[in-house]
Amino acid sequence: MSCPFVPENDKNILEVLAAYELPASLVGAVRYGQGHINDTFCLLCQPQEGDCIRFILQGLSSAAFPKPEELMENFIGITSYLREKVTAAGGDPMRETLSLVKTKDGKDYYTDTNGKLWRLTPFIENTDCFQSATPELFEASARAFGNFQYMLQGYPAETLHETIVKFHDTEDRYAKFEAALKADKLGRAKDIADEIKFVTDRKADCSVALEALRQGKLPLRVTHNDTKLNNILIDRDTHEGICVIDLDTTMPGLSMNDFGDSIRFGANHSKEDEKDLSKVNFDIELYEVYVRGFLEGAKGSLTAAELEYLPWGARLMTLECGIRFLTDYLDGDHYFRIHYPEQNLDRCRTQFKLVKDMEEQFEAMSAVVKKYA
Ligand code: ADP
Ligand code: GN1
Ligand code: MG
Numbered sequence: 001m002s003c004p005f006v007p008e009n010d011k012n013i014l015e016v017l018a019a020y021e022l023p024a025s026l027v028g029a030v031r032y033g034q035g036h037i038n039d040t041f042c043l044l045c046q047p048q049e050g051d052c053i054r055f056i057l058q059g060l061s062s063a064a065f066p067k068p069e070e071l072m073e074n075f076i077g078i079t080s081y082l083r084e085k086v087t088a089a090g091g092d093p094m095r096e097t098l099s100l101v102k103t104k105d106g107k108d109y110y111t112d113t114n115g116k117l118w119r120l121t122p123f124i125e126n127t128d129c130f131q132s133a134t135p136e137l138f139e140a141s142a143r144a145f146g147n148f149q150y151m152l153q154g155y156p157a158e159t160l161h162e163t164i165v166k167f168h169d170t171e172d173r174y175a176k177f178e179a180a181l182k183a184d185k186l187g188r189a190k191d192i193a194d195e196i197k198f199v200t201d202r203k204a205d206c207s208v209a210l211e212a213l214r215q216g217k218l219p220l221r222v223t224h225n226d227t228k229l230n231n232i233l234i235d236r237d238t239h240e241g242i243c244v245i246d247l248d249t250t251m252p253g254l255s256m257n258d259f260g261d262s263i264r265f266g267a268n269h270s271k272e273d274e275k276d277l278s279k280v281n282f283d284i285e286l287y288e289v290y291v292r293g294f295l296e297g298a299k300g301s302l303t304a305a306e307l308e309y310l311p312w313g314a315r316l317m318t319l320e321c322g323i324r325f326l327t328d329y330l331d332g333d334h335y336f337r338i339h340y341p342e343q344n345l346d347r348c349r350t351q352f353k354l355v356k357d358m359e360e361q362f363e364a365m366s367a368v369v370k371k372y373a
Contacts, residue, residue: 005029005044013041013057016118019103019110023053034131034230035246036336037061042123054123055101059116060248063335068117070161071248072109075119076100077159078152078222078250085151095124095235096243124243127233131271137239138266138286139293141232144241145224145258146297152222152250153301160222160251167225167249168257170206170320174199177323180330188330192345198352199323206319208312209254217305223253227262255306259294260313263287264321267314268354273346280350282357287314288368295372307373311365315358322351 005028006013013029024047032042039059044052060068075098082097093099100108101120109119130137166172177199181189189196212218224231224244231246265272267286270279291310295302325348328335333344358365 007031010041012112012114013059013118015112016057016059016110017043019105019118020101020120021104022055023047027052029057032056033129037064038248043120054125056121056123057118058121059112059118062116065163065248067161067163068109068111071163072117072119074160074163074250075247076108078155078247081155082151094122095127098124098243098245098247124233126236127242128236129230129233131230132269133229133266135286135289137234138229139289140234140239141229141241141266142262142290142293143297144232144244145227145262146294147299148224148244148297149221149255149258150297150299150301155222157220157222157252162251163249167251168253168317168320169210170316170323171210173320173323173327174203174206177327177330180327184330186330186332192326192329195326195345195348195352198355199319199326202319202355205316206323209256209309209316212305212309213254218254218256218309219303219306220252221255222250223255223258225249225251225253225257225261227258228265229262230265254309254313255298255302256309256313257317258313259290259310260315260317261321262294263290263314264318264351264354266290270350272350273343274350275346277349277353280353282354282361284361284364284368287365288371291368292372304373307369308366310369311358311362314365315355315362318351318358319355322348322355325351 017026022045024045026043027046028044029041033040038061041057043055043057046052060071065071079097079099083093086093086096098121101122102108103110109117111117133141181196226246226249232241233243233245235242267283267290268281269283274280325336325344329344329348336344338344
């Protein structure tokens with residue numbers, strides 16, 4: 001298949017496109033969204049009459065996902081389950097969960113000649129995907145993530161594959177950081193003493209959630225594990241979070257982590273890679289609206305201990321993410337997509353500034369949870 005609208009650098013997707021029977025002529029394929037992991041393209045197909053039909057084509061990152069077939073098994077299981085739940089509740093399953101377009105030979109995905117796995121999903125129209133939000137939209141995203149966890153309560157967790165082993169094992173993230181520091185492949189450690197100290201000073205914190213899990217205080221649930229604001233589509237008419245996307249890390253996990261990762265990304269007014277740290281501040285008001293929305297969406301399903309640990313979830317997901325950015329920086333930036341050389345270091349610094357803010361306001365964060373619990 002040839003298509004003059006596919007950018008020169010991305011001609012490899014022509015092989016993938018040939019595997020699919022698109023409903024109208026393809027007039028373009030552009031890189032899309034702000035995800036750090038997968039290769040995401042928006043495809044535009046123009047029928048003889050009417051509007052363009054859009055699709056999202058995604059190539060899974062081999063660096064992040066070593067067993068993509070298992071990941072797709074999870075994806076199919078979860079989306080089928082959600083489709084039934086949404087239908088039973090009188091919703092629209094084509095808008096409220098992701099679905100797959102089959103290949104010409106009836107498969108759910110295509111593996112290219114380099115071994116990279118690709119999937120095609122209909123673009124969910126009349127939605128927005130935000131990098132930052134008003135309090136109202138942030139609360140809507142919280143309801144949707146809380147509800148996502150609630151809807152998956154009955155899902156047979158034991159059938160899910162662990163798509164990234166030890167994904168939110170903060171102790172293991174710490175160990176990987178130490179290993180990257182020791183190896184110091186690019187000689188970068190000498191210039192980042194403050195960041196290194198920030199992490200080593202918080203080694204004990206890395207055990208807080210895992211210790212509670214080991215002691216049986218916290219239950220394992222089916223969780224999303226990557227609850228960034230841009231992993232939710234907001235309906236343009238209702239302004240509700242209509243569809244939770246990016247299901248690649250949905251697997252057994254802790255509710256505090258889903259809560260915490262949303263706070264990490266959304267309860268501030270700066271970009272994840274903001275260089276001017278004076279602009280990076282944890283916003284407890286945004287935190288409060290998220291608490292309210294998340295608990296509303298979870299419909300009373302969280303235990304007292306889970307509620308108690310929510311503020312820790314925010315601190316730990318932010319610390320862990322900062323550690324991951326720093327580790328990738330030390331390793332030579334192989335995991336998170338970067339657009340300039342020091343981006344992972346900038347990302348790490350914003351996370352550490354947010355952790356510091358949360359540490360200072362920790363009592364107030366706990367009080368907010370008590371107010372809505
Ligand atoms: P990554 O793992 O790289 O973050 P995502 O699955 O989150 O990949 O997709 C990247 C972006 O593509 C999303 O933030 C969203 O903007 C957009 N997107 C993904 N799937 C859809 C869809 N079905 N409909 C509309 N937009 C989508
Ligand atoms: C990645 O895929 P994306 O961009 O939604 C990462 C998350 C990080 C996040 C930091 C599979 O999320 O764990 O928290 O970047 N996803 C994976 O922005 O590693
Ligand atoms: Mg994403």
